[in-house]
Amino acid sequence: xxxxxxxxxxxxxxxxxxxxxxxxxxxxxxxxxxxxxxxxxxxxxxxxxxxxxxxxxxxxxxxxxxxxxxxxxxxxxxxxxxxxxxxxxxxxxxxxxxxxxxxxxxxxxxxxxxxxxxxxxxxxxxxxxxxxxxxxxxxxxxxxxxxxxxxxxxxxxxxxxxxxxxxxxxxxxxxxxxxxxxxxxxxxxxxxxxxxxxxxxxxxxxxxxxxxxxxxxxxxxxxxxxxxxxxxxxxxxxxxxxxxxxxxxxxxxxxxxxxxxxxxxxxxxxxxxxxxxxx
Amino acid sequence: xxxxxxxxxxxxxxxxxxxxxxxxxxxxxxxxxxxxxxxxxxxxxxxxxxxxxxxxxxxxxxxxxxxxxxxxxxxxxxxxxxxxxxxxxxxxxxxxxxxxxxxxxxxxxxxxxxxxxxxxxxx
Ligand code: SF4
Ligand code: SF4
Numbered sequence: 328x329x330x331x332x333x334x335x336x337x338x339x340x341x342x343x344x345x346x347x348x349x350x351x352x353x354x355x356x357x358x359x360x361x362x363x364x365x366x367x368x369x370x371x372x373x374x375x376x377x378x379x380x381x382x383x384x385x386x387x388x389x390x391x392x393x394x395x396x397x398x399x400x401x402x403x404x405x406x407x408x409x410x411x412x413x414x415x416x417x418x419x420x421x422x423x424x425x426x427x428x429x430x431x432x433x434x435x436x437x438x439x440x441x442x443x444x445x446x447x448x449x450x451x452x453x454x455x456x457x458x459x460x461x462x463x464x465x466x467x468x469x470x471x472x473x474x475x476x477x478x479x480x481x482x483x484x485x486x487x488x489x490x491x492x493x494x495x496x497x498x499x500x501x502x503x504x505x506x507x508x509x510x511x512x513x514x515x516x517x518x519x520x521x522x523x524x525x526x527x528x529x530x531x532x533x534x535x536x537x538x539x540x541x542x543x544x545x546x547x548x549x550x551x552x553x554x555x556x557x558x559x560x561x562x563x564x565x566x567x568x569x570x571x572x573x574x575x576x577x578x579x580x581x582x583x584x585x586x587x588x589x590x591x592x593x594x595x596x597x598x599x600x601x602x603x604x605x606x
Numbered sequence: 607x608x609x610x611x612x613x614x615x616x617x618x619x620x621x622x623x624x625x626x627x628x629x630x631x632x633x634x635x636x637x638x639x640x641x642x643x644x645x646x647x648x649x650x651x652x653x654x655x656x657x658x659x660x661x662x663x664x665x666x667x668x669x670x671x672x673x674x675x676x677x678x679x680x681x682x683x684x685x686x687x688x689x690x691x692x693x694x695x696x697x698x699x700x701x702x703x704x705x706x707x708x709x710x711x712x713x714x715x716x717x718x719x720x721x722x723x724x725x726x727x728x729x
Contacts, residue, residue: 369671485673486684494677520637520672526719528667532641558719 328393329357329403329449330386330413333365334557339406341592342557345578346405346449348590352465353457357403360389366412369524383416384430388437390444405449405578407556411482414446414489448483448491450499450555450577459506467586470508472603475580476549477501477511478540480559481520494518500553500577507584514547516540521562530565537566545572550602553577573598610656611692618691625681626650632675632685642668646675646685653688666692 335343350357366383390402404410420427421442431439453462477500484494492499497518504511522536540563544552552574554560563574575595582590583599591599608616612623626647633645642665644652652660660666666689675685 481670481672481674484677486676518674520670520674522638523670523672524719525638525641525668525670529641532638532668535641536637561719 328360328390328397328399328401329405330360330363330366330390330409332363332404332406332409334406334408338561339557339576341595342405342560342576342578345576345582345587345590348587349578349581349585350449350452352585352587353453353461355452355457358393358397360386360402361393362389366409369408369412380416380419380426380430381434383413384420384440385434385437386413387417387444387446388434388440391440392438394444400443401445401447403447403449403452405555407448407480407482408558410446410448410491411489417442417444417446418488448555450483450503451491453503454499459502462503462506462581463508466506466508466584468508468584470584471510473509473580473599474512474548474550475504475509475553476514476544476547476551477504477517477577478521478544478552478554478559478563478574479518480554480556481518481523483555484518500555503577504553504580507581509580509584512544512547512549514544514549516543521556521559523558523562526558526562526565533562534565534567537563538568538571541566541568541571550605551575551580551598553580611653611658611660612656614695615653615688615691618694619684619687621683621688621691623650623653623683623688625683626654626685627681629680631678631680635674635678636669637672637674638668638670646689649692650683650685650688653692661692661696665689666696669693 331343347357363386364382366386394400404413420430427440427442479497484490484492484497487494501511501513519540522533526533550572552563552572554574555577560574560576575598579591579595588596607624615621615623628647628651630647633639633647636646639645644663644665649660649665669686669689671686671690673686679685
């Protein structure tokens with residue numbers, strides 16, 4: 328089962344559509360949680376911030392209910408920020424029985440959360456459950472002209488207790504890009520932060536950060552940036568640079584490689600066509 | 607050992623700021639340090655020194671909680687959480703960094719940016 332979250336239902340519709348399509352192609356059925364609410368997006372660090380965990384725990388309870396029917400305790404997240412928030416809250420309540428008891432008591436209209444849901448990210452599903460060999464088999468298009476720079480941003484990698492890979496030297500997306508037959512361009516800013524909600528605090532900071540990341544990826548020879556996060560996607564595309572390289576979701580790259588053009592938006596298709604024309 | 611600010615930070619997070627030895631690795635790793643008025647290591651220093659001015663710095667709102675500093679801090683004291691604690695101190699005083707009613711181009715912004723901002727930048 329999977330947790331969509333707000334972004335996938337609005338600004339990042341393309342992300343959800345392609346994610347479901349490529350997973351299906353690989354034999355993974357992503358079932359949307361029957362009911363869900365916003366995860367809260369950011370993790371509150373104060374030790375006494377129990378209130379701020381409620382939203383996420385509620386989602387974990389939803390997953391527990393549905394997981395029982397499906398006999399599966401894995402909750403797949405697609406958005407990086409949902410991943411991070413659900414994973415961290417899950418870990419905290421698992422490690423702190425008293426906190427969990429408090430939360431359960433507070434939400435007395437719900438069943439208790441038992442702490443046995445496993446939160447994973449879609450990239451992990453592709454790597455560990457499907458395997459890159461199987462992904463290779465499904466590629467139906469020549470991809471070598473696409474030089475994709477993986478951009479991990481922060482939420483998937485840090486803090487390291489919830490990281491899906493080595494927080495300083497991640498390879499998970501790079502290997503995926505290569506399995507798709509494209510060229511993976513590892514660049515020094517791949518784990519940088521896109522400046523996150525600064526887009527609201529001070530847009531200039533975000534525009535500058537985005538330009539810096541783009542410039543670095545270009546200098547290392549990329550013609551596209553691939554991300555897992557709807558906010559990185561938005562922020563990196565706010566860069567005001569002329570002819571800056573575009574940022575797309577990793578699932579869009581996969582959909583293209585698998586020949587699932589019908590799931591791509593016209594804008595994304597245009598991006599791919601442009602790359603292929605240019606060279 | 608704790609006093610004033612360092613006590614408050616300890617109460618909120620359980621972090622002992624005096625473990626910081628001012629190596630500066632946090633500031634060297636920070637992707638947003640250019641836009642900050644006070645670099646992260648100095649924020650930690652000011653908490654050690656109980657300098658309340660730190661609560662008025664822009665840094666505490668600019669920090670994106672990207673946890674680069676946290677991963678790299680050799681003393682393992684989590685500067686991102688210290689900064690977030692300062693922000694929470696301000697929020698609990700009722701001081702917010704943005705007025706959500708005044709955001710421009712609201713419709714275009716992704717919800718995760720709005721919700722994150724409303725939780726990190728307001729109370
Ligand atoms: S990296 Fe850690 S020890 Fe070094 S200055 Fe920053 S907070 Fe202090
Ligand atoms: S968490 Fe904040 S202070 Fe630390 S590196 Fe990221 S933006 Fe800088």
